[in-house]
Amino acid sequence: MFQSRTHTCNELRIEHVGQQVTLVGWMENVREVGGNLAFVILRDFYGTTQVVVETEDMMKLVKSINKESTIRVEGIVRERDSKNPKLSTGDIEVLPSKIEVLGRCRYHELPFPINRSREADEAARLKYRYLDLRNPAVKGNIVLRCQVVAALRQAMTDHGFLEITTPILTASSPEGARDYLVPARNHPGKFYALPQAPQQFKQLLMASGFDRYFQIAPCFRDEDARADRSPGEFYQLDMEMAFATQEDVFAVLEDVLPPIFAKYGKYHTASSAPFTRIPFAQAMDTYGSDKPDLRIDLTAVDATALLADCGFGPFEGSVVKAVPVTNFTATRKQIDKLCADVEVQSGGKVYWFRLDEKGELVGGISKFLQDRKEAVTAALGLKPNTFVGLTAGKKLAAQKTAGVLIKMLPALAPEHMDKERYAFCWITDFPMYEIGEESGELEFCHNPFSMPIGELEILEKAHRGEVDPLTIMAYQYDLVCNGVELSSGAVRNHDPEIMIRAFELVRLGEEDVKAKFPAMYNAFCYGAPPHAGIAPGVDRMVMLLAGEDSIREIIPFPMNKNAQDLMMDAPSTVSQKQLDELHIALVEPEA
CATH class of the missing domain: 3.30.1360.30 (GAD-like domain)
Structure with missing residues (x-):
């Protein structure tokens, strides 16, 4: 065995009766029956075991230990008189010869009962997340997340993808949500940005000659929380394929995801390939949503x-x-x-x-x-x-x-509603452009690097006034499961000439594109392959698999709705010395 134990708290069975064992874990509960008899529930990561106290000295010791203290129990395994068929260890109990406190809980009262932590106020759960995670039901979601991530990694590797990590400190992007900015100490007045996604890097990998890339990528966006979106950071299964079409991307995920959903999900039935394909306009007209629940x-x-x-x-x-x-x-x-x-x-x-x-x-x-x-x-x-x-x-x-x-x-x-299954579909043919709500002018609808359907020809017609830009569709697609958008993806615009003409429709010329996206524009000028990709959200996938309504239930240390980490007290103030080193002066907002 490992550490100081001979077995885990979920390991002992009837065949172990008579053996001398050592268990370690948290003292979950003590039930005194009377006199010198008490039943102690010992819990570790793996499960629980009942320990029976039958002597005056042991009873005195157990009474002096607060619940949730960590202890070591040495003793003999014996068969229980009253078995519990609901527990895997319900046929046995341990009669201790020695109990030792390893880590004392110094509080008689806990912020909430461990096994009922999900009933507690969310603020308390987030502040004492290390206690919340002791609840086997809460811990089970994190274990599920680990299993799913491992399965995704294995499946992508089996499909010939290389896992490549991309930078965390990068340049601010002019598109998308708000950036998290990081001041550069050695470059006064300049800032790094945490990546909203590895979008440009993965496209540069395609231009570099890598054929299939993926990573479980951390992404950072300064945006508000909602049930299926965590503020601050999230993770996605980021992937890109060279010399690929939309159908190539579809084929990979249609092969990777259903077995994982069927194996690890609350429901054990998932759509098989090919997933239903629904053009965006049809989805809105038929289902009133670009995230239809096909159940x-x-x-x-x-x-x-x-x-x-x-x-x-x-x-x-x-x-x-x-x-x-x-x-x-x-x-x-x-x-x-x-x-x-x-x-x-x-x-x-x-x-x-x-x-x-x-x-x-x-x-x-x-x-x-x-x-x-x-x-x-x-x-x-x-x-x-x-x-x-x-x-x-x-x-x-x-x-x-x-x-x-x-x-x-x-x-x-x-x-x-056929509720107990996972129903996937692809939403395709998204509009390339839209009229901005604030600007009232033509803007990109989603990803500006998507390839328009019709490519250069359709853009030239739009420039000549022969085609309304609002009717131009793009090779953009969303993956939807049970009414939840798991991901957006696209066939990329890898041709600098097409890219320039696409941006000119939204009043940005070649010099603007070069200035905003210098690395990608220059790389494409050296001959880039057609490429396509997608990035399903890991957090949302696990949320669906666990059958949870809130994404915070499947994140080890989530923030609250206001993007605050109540456990670590973040964001927090920093010293004046730190601000001076970074050449930052704080300005109080006006009342």
Whole structure:
């Protein structure tokens, strides 16, 4: 064995009865039965073992030890009179001849019960994360994360990818989220930036002649937290392939991910190759989202021509989307709550009506539809006892509200969701450009280094005014699983001429591109291969596999929603000496 123990706390079985053993771990609990009899639960990383105290001296010693102290127990294994079939060590117990305190817990009261730490306030859990992680259920998520990362590494290596680490201190990127900046002590007034992603480095590796690259890459973005996004840092399975197409990238992940999800996931069924491919425009129109949950069999139907002139005010001049739901038995109170919840999340209202068991239109806005009952029934393919949720507004708003409605409906109509599986899909053909909300001008929609579909020819047509730039699609794709976006990827724009023409549409010329991306532009001028890649989020993958709703549950030491590490008290102030060395002066914000 190793260290000072002969066995772990999950190792002893009936065949060990009579053996002299040494166990170490945390004293989880003490249950006094009376007199000099007590049962001590000893816990280590691997499990628990019951220790039975039967003498006055041992009882006195155990009473002097606070729970969660670390101890060593030497003793004889014996068969339990009252076995516990729920425990792997439930057939035995240890009668101690010696108990030694290795690390004393100096607090009689803990911030929370260890085995019920997940019920505690989140701030307390984050401040005392080292105690929270002693909970086997919490620790299990971190073990799962380790297993998944190891499996990803092995799978990528088996596919011929080389794991190459890229720099953590790099240059600030003018695109994407806010950078975390690091002052350069030897270069006053200049800053490094922590990488938002290894995007440029991995493309430079392709230009350097490496064929297949990957890494479990740390990424740093100064952005707000949400349930599926941790503030500060996150990890992704970053990969890039030379001389590759979109389909080459798809083929790798369709081979790598399903076995890992099936083996380690809460659900043991995952989509097999090929994953469903859905163009972005179709996804928005059919599912109201570019992150559809394909476990749900509900879709949105365009009902504008059918209902816009029905006399119901919100439909006039609007795009109308309808979501029919068969065998719907929810009450009016449940429907009202559903509509309210959708509005809170989407900002758009939901209207509704029903085709009852007698084939009559009832409830909601049904009074506006009586004169076109047959047309509505036929157009929407309605059967008796069908609920129809309706959204209206500008096209995108109507679509997004319908998308939120679709994802909430299974709570009232569970038969429309095959919950216990992992359903993957690719969202493809994203727009290359969009009108910026703040600028009101043409901007890149996602990654500016993506190859436009149509390449140089389509860009030249846009420059000549023959094509609306907003209609240009890109070889960009998202990987979605169960309604969660795992990753964005693209076929890269590796041709400097195409790159310049793409940037000129957003008012940036060749000199701007050279100044903002000097290394990549120059490398491509020396002959770069066509290349493509993607970077699925490790944190989000493990969150799905563990069946958790919050990404903080699968990160060893997460920050809170305000990007604070309550355990380490970060961010924190630093000394004036440190600031002087870095040539930094603090300016207090105005009141």
